[in-house]
Amino acid sequence: MTHTASFDGVLDAARQIAGAAVRTPLIESPALNERLGGRVLLKAETLQRAGAFKFRGAYNRISRLTEEEKTRGVVAYSSGNHAQAVAAAARMVGTSAVIVMPADSPKVKVEGVIEFGGEVRFYDRYTESREAIGEEIAATRGSVLVRPFDDPFVIEGQGTTGLEIVEQAGAVGADLDQLLCGASGGGLIAGINLSMAARSPSTRVIGVEPREYNDTELSLAAGERLTYAPPQSPSICDALMSDRPGELTFPINRRLDRVVTVTDAEAAEAVRYAFRTLKLVVEPGGAVSLAALLAGKVETAGLTTAVVLSGGNIDLSLFAEIIEGRFAG
């Protein structure tokens, strides 16, 4: 593949996904502004098709399949949000999808894949390689492998989030000092970096990771992609448990102003705040940027800050535990 992710590609993706993806609202909460002493604009990708930003990239890739490729279906590996997005996009364009998912994926994400007509193949997060399984299925069936972040069309699709943020902020007279976004493989934040570099270059883009899964922070500090041995215990931020930055995303994400990290307890507090005050359902991995603000990890007073709420697919049992304060993070 000779295509390289670029801002022109983001603009093309915006045309490609129009009508299929939701142009999600940029929400402002007076209560949050007052608490933080600045202006905060929340990009609610929780309201995206299939409940997370992932649909943008998946649809941008899958809707470009040839008719011949469609007969052989797609395959993807994912902790859950990319999984649902690929299943949803595949159904919309009339092809089939096999999704390789960790056996301990949130139930809501597995159910989502099945509801969208996807076929699920479980693997053990600690003993098997999802990449190897995905590539084997792709080879056997002749299917196209839709990577969760190391694909230029996927990065460009996610980048439309940033494009919309700039447009919507402009429409409400906001000039963005900074933008916070979670980082795992780094596809979303890379796409957003492409958009911000072109359309709002003075906005500082800040990555946010779970404290125990900070491979992007460590890699940026080292100046190279580190493969990081994550702890054996999972984070409640299941969407952000990557062990190294992407090959295509990392060079783009060198442009990040910095990376900050949040604990599981801080992510849970953001989920609870979003429920109680914002009236939004956000999954822990989708709430890390908000968590960073609420925990005071990034200065907000007197500034205008955009925050991506990247996904809302959370198991009801965990959600109930968190909002009732029973979660011990």
Added chain:
Amino acid sequence: MTHTASFDGVLDAARQIAGAAVRTPLIESPALNERLGGRVLLKAETLQRAGAFKFRGAYNRISRLTEEEKTRGVVAYSSGNHAQAVAAAARMVGTSAVIVMPADSPKVKVEGVIEFGGEVRFYDRYTESREAIGEEIAATRGSVLVRPFDDPFVIEGQGTTGLEIVEQAGAVGADLDQLLCGASGGGLIAGINLSMAARSPSTRVIGVEPREYNDTELSLAAGERLTYAPPQSPSICDALMSDRPGELTFPINRRLDRVVTVTDAEAAEAVRYAFRTLKLVVEPGGAVSLAALLAGKVETAGLTTAVVLSGGNIDLSLFAEIIEGRFAG
């Protein structure tokens, strides 16, 4: 008071509340559209300041107080959402608020009033008259009583919801066949009727009530305001437990196409659906219009339907019960 609620008043209210109230998004969910076979646009008043549409009317009234009136404060009676809205608006304009609330109000609503700096006076829903208590406090202190619906400025403030729906629907190319909105005292739906009559007269406006608190349905059928003896058991739709339509709102609401009713179990199912699929936190009383659609009480196939999600202030224990399916409606 010689002021009569009118569409000109709604336009004036829109100017009055601009910058203070949130212009809430009109949200579209592909999953909901697919389920109902039509186009559904959700006006998310859950995202309004203080978590419900009530702020619009309260601010439109309270921001018009004279400096002299402000020194004597305001008083209001309310099951909770109007209570919080009055407290929030009073604080913003620099006056004090005493709120008369039922002793069994949702905790989240009482806490909201206190957080906004309001003073709470509890009463017993079954043995005391909130109107009498409110009027006595107003008389003793010389405070302005801010009625929850029988006030033209309050009706006009709520009517801005309808104005925004028409504008926002137009911006996404939607022509509204029908609009569903909950009815209690009838302030919101009366204000919306004023806006729709002026700006989208062919849109059918349909009221929705809890099955056991259908005073508007019965009054419209009788052709006059009936005072209805509600059951001794409360509904989970605490925001909609009125015993008769308002004096000012009822004449306006004669224009309703019809009223449909939903059970507590149907309202709970809508809360659960909003959590799981829409990723929105909606209180039962705020979810009745969505409930009516999900329960098939109103035809949606091939139509464009606007739905008001009127509030999101729900106690976390009830929310957890509902989403986990433990609620026995």
